[in-house]
Amino acid sequence: MLDKSFDPAAIEQRLYEGWEKSGAFSADPSSPAKPFTIMIPPPNVTGSLHIGHALDNTLQDVLIRWRRMQGRDALWQPGTDHAGIATQMVVERLLAQEGNADRRSMGREAFIKRVWEWKAESGGTITRQLRRLGASLDWPRERFTMDEGLSEAVREVFVRLYREGLLYRDKRLVNWDPKFLTAISDLEVESKEVKGSLWHLRYPVEGEPGRFLVVATTRPETMLGDTAVAVHPEDERFRDLVGKRVILPLTGRAIPVVADEYSDPEKGSGAVKITPAHDFNDFEVGKRHALASPSVLDAEGKVMLDEIATTFAAAEGVSDLDFVRGLVGQDRFAARKAIVTRLEELELVEKIEPHTHAVPHGDRSGVPIEPRLTMQWYVDAKTLAQPAIRAVETGQTVFTPKQWENTFFAWMRDIQPWCVSRQLWWGHQIPAWYAPDGEVIVAHTEDEARSLAREKFGREVELTRDEDVLDTWFSSALWPFSTIGWPQKTPELAKYYPGDVLVTGFDIIFFWVARMMMMGIHFMGEVPFRTVCIHGLVRDEKGQKMSKSRGNVMDPLELIDAHGADAVRFTLCALAGPGRDIKLAKQRIEGYRAFATKIWNASRFCEMNGIAPRQDFDPATAKLPLSRWILDASNNAVAEANAALEAFRFDDYAGACYRFTWNTFCDWFLEFAKPVLLGPDGAEKDEVKGAAQHVLGTILRMLHPVMPFLTEELWHRMGYGPEGSLIRESWPEAVSVDGAAEARAELDWVVRLISEVRTVRSEMNVAPSITVPLLLAGASGESLERANRWTDAIRRLGRATEIRALDGEPPKGAVQAVIGEATIMLPLADVIDLSAERARLAKERARIAGEAQKIEAKLGNETFVSRAPEEVVEENRERLVAARTEMARLDAAMARIAG
Numbered sequence: 085m086l087d088k089s090f091d092p093a094a095i096e097q098r099l100y101e102g103w104e105k106s107g108a109f110s111a112d113p114s115s116p117a118k119p120f121t122i123m124i125p126p127p128n129v130t131g132s133l134h135i136g137h138a139l140d141n142t143l144q145d146v147l148i149r150w151r152r153m154q155g156r157d158a159l160w161q162p163g164t165d166h167a168g169i170a171t172q173m174v175v176e177r178l179l180a181q182e183g184n185a186d187r188r189s190m191g192r193e194a195f196i197k198r199v200w201e202w203k204a205e206s207g208g209t210i211t212r213q214l215r216r217l218g219a220s221l222d223w224p225r226e227r228f229t230m231d232e233g234l235s236e237a238v239r240e241v242f243v244r245l246y247r248e249g250l251l252y253r254d255k256r257l258v259n260w261d262p263k264f265l266t267a268i269s270d271l272e273v274e275s276k277e278v279k280g281s282l283w284h285l286r287y288p289v290e291g292e293p294g295r296f297l298v299v300a301t302t303r304p305e306t307m308l309g310d311t312a313v314a315v316h317p318e319d320e321r322f323r324d325l326v327g328k329r330v331i332l333p334l335t336g337r338a339i340p341v342v343a344d345e346y347s348d349p350e351k352g353s354g355a356v357k358i359t360p361a362h363d364f365n366d367f368e369v370g371k372r373h374a375l376a377s378p379s380v381l382d383a384e385g386k387v388m389l390d391e392i393a394t395t396f397a398a399a400e401g402v403s404d405l406d407f408v409r410g411l412v413g414q415d416r417f418a419a420r421k422a423i424v425t426r427l428e429e430l431e432l433v434e435k436i437e438p439h440t441h442a443v444p445h446g447d448r449s450g451v452p453i454e455p456r457l458t459m460q461w462y463v464d465a466k467t468l469a470q471p472a473i474r475a476v477e478t479g480q481t482v483f484t485p486k487q488w489e490n491t492f493f494a495w496m497r498d499i500q501p502w503c504v505s506r507q508l509w510w511g512h513q514i515p516a517w518y519a520p521d522g523e524v525i526v527a528h529t530e531d532e533a534r535s536l537a538r539e540k541f542g543r544e545v546e547l548t549r550d551e552d553v554l555d556t557w558f559s560s561a562l563w564p565f566s567t568i569g570w571p572q573k574t575p576e577l578a579k580y581y582p583g584d585v586l587v588t589g590f591d592i593i594f595f596w597v598a599r600m601m602m603m604g605i606h607f608m609g610e611v612p613f614r615t616v617c618i619h620g621l622v623r624d625e626k627g628q629k630m631s632k633s634r635g636n637v638m639d640p641l642e643l644i645d646a647h648g649a650d651a652v653r654f655t656l657c658a659l660a661g662p663g664r665d666i667k668l669a670k671q672r673i674e675g676y677r678a679f680a681t682k683i684w685n686a687s688r689f690c691e692m693n694g695i696a697p698r699q700d701f702d703p704a705t706a707k708l709p710l711s712r713w714i715l716d717a718s719n720n721a722v723a724e725a726n727a728a729l730e731a732f733r734f735d736d737y738a739g740a741c742y743r744f745t746w747n748t749f750c751d752w753f754l755e756f757a758k759p760v761l762l763g764p765d766g767a768e769k770d771e772v773k774g775a776a777q778h779v780l781g782t783i784l785r786m787l788h789p790v791m792p793f794l795t796e797e798l799w800h801r802m803g804y805g806p807e808g809s810l811i812r813e814s815w816p817e818a819v820s821v822d823g824a825a826e827a828r829a830e831l832d833w834v835v836r837l838i839s840e841v842r843t844v845r846s847e848m849n850v851a852p853s854i855t856v857p858l859l860l861a862g863a864s865g866e867s868l869e870r871a872n873r874w875t876d877a878i879r880r881l882g883r884a885t886e887i888r889a890l891d892g893e894p895p896k897g898a899v900q901a902v903i904g905e906a907t908i909m910l911p912l913a914d915v916i917d918l919s920a921e922r923a924r925l926a927k928e929r930a931r932i933a934g935e936a937q938k939i940e941a942k943l944g945n946e947t948f949v950s951r952a953p954e955e956v957v958e959e960n961r962e963r964l965v966a967a968r969t970e971m972a973r974l975d976a977a978m979a980r981i982a983g
Contacts, residue, residue, distance in 0.1 A: 086691055086801055090684035092648025095797045100215055102808040103796075109220040111159035113575040120156035121583035122148055123564050123613070124221065125596065126229065128167035129203060130174050133213035135622045135630065135668065136589065138640035141219045142653045142790075143619060143660060143734055144587045149220060149789035150729050151584075153815040159580045160220065161567050163227035164210065168511040168556045169264055169272065169448055175199050175510075192509050192551075199510050203228075216641060218649045218792050220811070227567045229559040230512065237566035238512045238559050239528050241607065246516075246526040250464045251504075253524065257367045258503050260456035262385035262416075263449035266507035267460055269555060271595045274447040282439035283424060284353055286432045287313060287330040288402055290338050297322070297330050297341065298434045300352025302441060303362070304427070305420040307332065308392060308408065309380035310339055312358040314369055317343035319354055333432050334423065336403030337395045342373045353434075361457040377457055385454050387411040387419045401430065416454070461505040461514060461552070468602035469496045472611075475601060481611045484732050485663040488590060488618045495594045502599075504555045511553030518548050561599035564612035583613040585732075590618050617732045619660055625669035627955030643673055650791040651677035657790045658738035679746060680794050683783070686750045687798050690776055693761045697781060697804045701774035703819040708768060710760075711775035712827035714753045717744060718779045719818040725786050726815075738790060745783050752835055753779070756877055782816045833867070834874045837908065840901045841882040844910055847925075847977040848899060850883075854915050858884040861894065863906035899980045922981050929974040936967040 103109065111119070122144050127137060144160060152158040175198060176187055187195045214221065227234060245251035258267040283304050286296035299313055310332050315322035322341070329338040346369050347356050360370030360377035370377055378391035389412055396405050407426055411419050427433050444453040473496050475481050476489055483489045505514060517525045517533040523540070525547065527533035537545050559566075564583055568576035582604070588597060597616055604612030623629055624636040631637065643652045654676040659666040703715045721744035728736035753776070760772045781804055788795040788810055799810035821827075841858060850856075858878065860871060871878065871887050878887050890909065894900075897913020912918065939960050942948050949957055 086684065086688040086798075088688075090648075090681050090794065092650065092680075092793060093645070096216070096218070096649055096793050099793055099796050099808065100218065103220065103811055104215075104223060106808055108808065108811045109160070109222050110224065111157055111222050111576075111580070113157075113579050115157045117155055117157035119579050119584075120148070120151040120158045121161070121580040121613075122159070122585055122587065123161045123567065123583050124163060125586075125588050125592070126163045126165040126227075126560060126563060127210045128170050129164040129207045129210075129228070130167050130170045131164075131210045133210055133217065133640055135638050135640050137210070137214075138217060138652065139619060139622050139656045139660065139666065140587060140589065141214055141217055142656045143617070145217075145219050145653075145792075146657060146734060146737070146789040147585060147587070147729065149792065149811065150815065152220075152811070153785065153788065153813060155814065157579075159225075159576075160222055161225060161227070161580075162211065162214075162221035162223055163229070163563070163567060164207065165556060165560055166228065166230040166511065168506055168508050168553060169261075169266070169268065171199060171203075172508055172510040173264070173448055175202050178202065187509065195509055213641060216644055216649065218653065220792070225567075229556070229563075233569070233572075234559060234562070234566045235512060237562050237570055238554065239515050240571045241558075241562060241603065242515055242554070243526055243528055244607075245463060250467060252462055252464070253459055254462050254501070255457060255459045256462070256501070256503070257361070257364055257455045257457055258460055259444065260383070260454045260458070261446040261449050261451065262383065262454050263446065263451045264508070265383050267456075267458065267503055267505065268446060268453070269503075269557060269595060271557075271592065272447050273444045273453055275442045276445050277440055278443040279438070279440050280443075282352060282437045284434035284436070285333065285357075285427060286434055287333060287357075288399075289325065290329040290331055296432075296434075297325060297355055298353040299355045299357045301357055302439060303359075303420070304423045305387070305416050306359045306362040306380060307357055307423070308335060308387070308389070308411075309359045309361055309378050310357045311360060311370065311375040311378070312340050312342050312373060313355055314342050314344040314347040314358050315355050316345060316347045316349045319347070319349045321349075321354060331399050331402050333402055333427060333430065334404055334408050335392065335395065336397035336399035336405070337392075338397070340373075342369075342375075344369050344372065362455050364455055367455070367457075379457050381416055381454060381456070383456070385416040385451075387414050387416070402432070404430070460503045461516075461554075462501040463504055463558075465499045465502040465602065468606055469499045469598070471605045472496060472598060472601035475605060475611045481601065481614060481616060483616045483618060485618065487663065488593060488616070491590065491593055492598060496598055502555075504558045505550075505552040506555055507551075508553050511556065512559055514550040514552050514554060516550040518550065519545050557595055557599055560596060561603040562607075564600055564604055565608050570607070581608060582611055585615040585617055586613040587617045587619065589621065591621075593618070615732070618663075620663070620665035622656070622666045622668050623955070625667050625671075627665070627667050627958055628953075638668060638670075643670075647673050647677040648680060648793070650680050650794045653792075654679065654738060654790050657734045658742070660734040662733065662735075679742060680791065682746055682750055683787070683791075683794060684798070686745075686754060687780065687802055689754060690780055691802065693773070695761075695773045695776045695780070697777050697802065698774055701778055703775070703778060703821055706771055706775060706821065708771055708775075709823075709827040709830050710753070710756055711771050712821050712823050713831035714749065714775055714779050715819060715821045716824035716828055717748050718782050718816075719821065719824075720744075721748070722782065722786055722816045722818060729789075741783075741787050741790070745787065749779060749783060752831075755881060756831075756834075759876060778819075784810065785813055785816045788813075830870055830873075833870055833904070834877065836903050837871070838878060838882045840903055840908060841878075841884065841910065844899050844901055844908075844980060845883065847973075847980070848910075848912055848916055848921055849924075850912065850916060852883060855883050855885045856910055856912060856915060858882060858887040859890045859894075859898070859909040859911070860887070861890040861907040861909060863889060864904075867904065867906050901980060918981055922978060925974050925978050925981075929971060929978070932967050932970050932974070936964060936971065939964045939967065 148158050148160040259273050261268050280302055282300050282302055284298050284300050286298055289295040289297055297313055313330055325341045326343045329340050332339050346365055358366045358369050360367045360375055361379040382388045446453055476492060515527060519537060525533045525536050527536055533547055537547055565581050568580050570577055600612050640652060651673050655673045706712050706715060721740055724740035725737050728740060757772050760769055784795040784799050796810045799805055800807040868889055875887055894909055895911040897918050898909040898911045901908050943960055
């Protein structure tokens, strides 16, 4: 006998361990079954499960369990990413806490050894947590972006791209993190609003004493590296200065005034200083005008003069060379303060304005990023992007929702060279060696590099390996094929590439999705996945982004502890509508925990009434309208669920399951079936029990992808199969039901009738203990026959003393509703005060109308809409829709009384 209540904690670990030990998650390359492949977006090895992971992996697990039940040979490839900066930061922090030597004191080899030790001790946290969620990954196939096989793939790709001319070294500007002393990707840069200043500085015009060109800047510390001042070519104020030179304050260097459309006449002073080595836009201006690009800040963001010292010139009242030399070694912000102070003393500051602007910061270091001109390794992304663009244009890979293709195209059609080198120790060390003359030799191994060097130089030469490592995204770009054996020709590679679907967030379309497509097409000859399913972010119930500073973060493990994995999974699935973010409230999870309880209680009710699995039940032989109706409704629910999953409409899938299970099966069918189940034994009872067990089995199979623990436990406990066997069961299919249309028409009519009666009673505040007659006016003979056949159910569920055709005039004070051709009437004048009810409804309607008016006024205010946070505006729109819906309901209720 099932326990009285459902306790997720009592079953989840046991069931999961059983599935995993039995190999229920395993793909089989030797199977003749059609493959279905999903590659997990590899979480960082340093990571812990957050709510975004929970959403992403729940959706993947729903798909993989569904396809597995459909008989596909399903591979959900697990693994983790080595996460260069994050892991190095974790281990360096750990070393500091332990009082050990820092990374540089230890040396590279010892430090890398310590990272691997950390990985062995703590690197499996997130994979253990994914098990708590119920994720059915093929764990024996787990990969790591720095395991031996993937490392081989990385070296092979690097060498091939280099030899094909698609990978090269170049000196360009990069996002430089002065704390971690490395280039970082755009994804690792976080823009923050900073309250600063806009300094208007006077640059004396050469040969025109007393005339200045005023430039506006937020970064006075980089002026030491200025090589020009730019003005807009159509700006009349400066037209005569174009081609002339100005004197750079403090250094005394003469620099040209150039005409360039980058300068905005409406911003600042209309003239901008150009420092090509310290600003991405300036770098492009510098290229257009063939300007020098001297760096004046070192790797730590401290002033250095090595590249400008020879350009100093004395200029009375403008230069101060001793002051400039004294800046060497100062931090950029200290130098900024000192430079502004000295310029004020020289009367070269026109004015200072408060200025709030976006400043890029390292997302992990927290320090402002410095654009820095360095020698790095680059991939020719523009060449590799073209086949990927064509693949999406021709539908070889499809984005869902489709609008995300525009995001993909926007970036890919304007793609820049991809900087793949990082100045870290943890990662794939670049397989490049340098000869004494600087000659680069790229090879798979050091032995191969030495052999190539001997061929080139005709003798043994000393080789020094490049100390940099590759960008983490480089190895993860190979994930769809490196994880299944490439560059070796494995059975897995032959069967599971290309994959079927990639499920991920929109924020890494550029950094991961696009790069996997570029690498996959280049090295495998076809796209790595057929569909890219993009989901939104999980936000709090007000639509705000979750963050520790706001205190609104939801820990999925805490939610699982409180409500069970099934409730958390179902909530995320139910809210995962296409193209929109998820507003997650704990009340929603509590509601779906109640859904799990409802299923448990319904199963217990079935068990107590002798409903058990039967092999001999044939749905096609069902004769009773009730049996035919529920079997037909079950067919429709399965069809809805299937269509939703085919279209990646997870919310529609959850909705179809919920409506059919809670409403149709539990609230209606079991209620209608009670008199039969409690009545005498016989053919009628046998048929209803047979239909009930068939439909309950269908529900458990249909819900299994999203609620695996509850359904697996009930499958076994109700006798459908051994423990842990549901995961291997087939997905339900439609069964033959004779007379389905007639049964559907009849039972749907009864449900609508009872629902209308309940709505009227609720609107009129009629207590459940009060029963009144139910009268039908204008009803057809067929409707009256239906009412007669279902009298007992209608009386019991509609709280009616009787149901009959209206004979004569309607009773005074009868509240009315329409169902089909008939008008139903409830004589309530003798049991409630109709005038008081009318007044109550009118008062409530007026109150809500007042609220709606206020919200309408707020949304009609352009200032509010443009300045208020997006989530606040959206919340007000939703409140307005809800208010209008409630007003319509109250109008209908008052009309019933009037009628």
